[in-house]
Structures are given as structure tokens and as C-alpha cells.
Amino acid sequence: MPPDRVHTAPVPELPEVETVRRQLAPQLRGRTVLATWSFGTPKFDQAHLAAGSTFGPLDRRGKYLLAALDGPDGERELVLHLGMTGRLGVRPGPIDGPIDGPIDGPTGTHLRAAWELDDGTTFEFHDVRRFGRLAVVDHGDHDGLPTLAHLGPEPFDDAFTPASLRAAVARSGRAIKTQLLSQRPVAGLGNIYADEALWDAGIHPRATRLGTQRAAALHDAIRRVLDAGIRHGGTTLRDYRDATGAEGSHQHRLRCYGRAGRPCLRCGLPLRRTVVDARTTTFCPTCQAR
């Protein structure tokens, strides 16, 4: 089997979103929105609801960024999801929009929303494929965002334990990979880190139950791969850039994702590609036997 062809656009997952959050938080906090612009489709047009508000702390839940807003309508929240190709950044100068096409600048292309700030800069949301979205909601009111409303525990919180992981998986008969991507057993995993964690723990992506030992192994593996991703500034295979426009470096350390046909780093036999839940999945048929 030839090596996996990697021409896809891996989405920002928890490490990438956390990297962006750490960079943006100090740039946004205390800044007041003077003007707004949006692409005009339902996924982005709530950008206007932030007009006149002042940014507070920038938090993260799973792959969602939550920016506190203090404004004329009380305490609200700007919720941002980067989808597959979303990029955020702050650049000098006023709003340039309307733009739908390649533009110059550090944050990418295809502007979808922009917030002009009171220090002469503009906070921008670029998203080529428009799988990203944003919403302005009352603080903590996530009913309109079902995945966020039902998000599992944060992977580094005490609430995420081997027992909680095992119990969450036991509530469904679906494949473990599908469940991890659902964000319910734990928040923040996407296709890359799900494959990496399952390989690390030696668990087949179509397994439907976890014993005590395997739940502990997967729990530890999830924390390990996400922590490594954050330390390396995220994974860039093509599209992802952080808030400064820089690439991450974790792509050089991937041990499973995108390596189908290449030798498993544990047993030396070829990794295999399959499809689980309509997502490309790489695994080792020997180390991750069912």
C-alpha cells in the first residue's frame, strides 16, 4: 500500500484552538468594538451583535472559543468555532471588508467577520470553506449550539477520569472513534488526535466497550497527545495557522494519523486506512486488534 496521500485540511482541534486562545486573549481583553462587518450568511451575521461591547476574558470549551462581552445588552458571549479552515487574528487598521477572496495579511484569506477595536486594530475571522460559525448569546446560554450544550468534560479537568470515560462509552453502542468525535465522552478531540490517542492506547477505532485497564490507557493517551499538541503549538498539515499566522510543529510528531501504509512505530507492520463515521481513520491492525 502506498503512503497515505495527505492533501486534506485537518481542522483546528483542542491544541490548535488553545494556542490561538492564548495568543488572542491579551489582545482582545478590555477592547471595545467600534464597528463590525460580516459575510452576511446566518453562520456569521451575528457578528454585528457585538457592536458597542467590551471584550472580557477569552475562554475555551473543547474546540469552541468563548469571549465574554460586556455591553449595552448586559453580559453576553461571543462564541466562535473555527470549523475546518477558520483562522482568527488581530491586525492593525480599520475594517477592510466586504471581501470574499484572497487578501493580504497575516491571518489568512476569505474574511467572514470583523470587529474594529478601540485601539486602532481589527479582530478578524477568516474561513475559506465556511464550516466555521459564530454566535452572540447571553452569557452561558448555549441552547442554540447543541454540541456545545452537551459537551463532555475538559480533558485536563478532574471531572475527566477513566471511570467517566468508560461510563460515557458504555452509554452507547457506537464505535469508540465515533463517540470520541461526538465530543460527549471528552471535549476537544477531532480526527487527528482521536487517531493518535487510540493508537497510543492500543484500542481499535471500532471497539464499542472499554474495560477498566483500557479506559485508563485511553484516558492517559488522550491527555498525553493533547498536551503534546499544545506544547508544539498545534498541528499544521496545510491550513491551520495560529493567531500570528505561524504554523504549528506537531505534524512532525504524529505517530499514526496520515501514516497509512507506513510502518507502525511500535510493531513495524504497515498501518491501515479505513473509514469510521465517514472520517478517514488510520490504525495498526496488530497493535490495535479488536
Added chain:
DNA sequence: GGCTGGCCCTGTACGC
């Protein structure tokens, strides 16, 4: 309430 399948969307790779 849980599960499945379809849809959104666009850049890239590949075959002809």
C-alpha cells in the same frame, strides 16, 4: 433519546 445519513463548502489532486 439515540442513531443514521445527507448536507454545507471549497481547494487540491488526479485522470483523461
Added chain:
DNA sequence: TGCGTACAGGGCCAGC
């Protein structure tokens, strides 16, 4: 060289 097609995938939603 240029065109057409397949593919990638997170979240939402309708239907079962």
C-alpha cells in the same frame, strides 16, 4: 494545458 470529478471533514438537522 484544461476540464471534470472525487475527496477531505465538524456540526447540524431531518427522519426513523
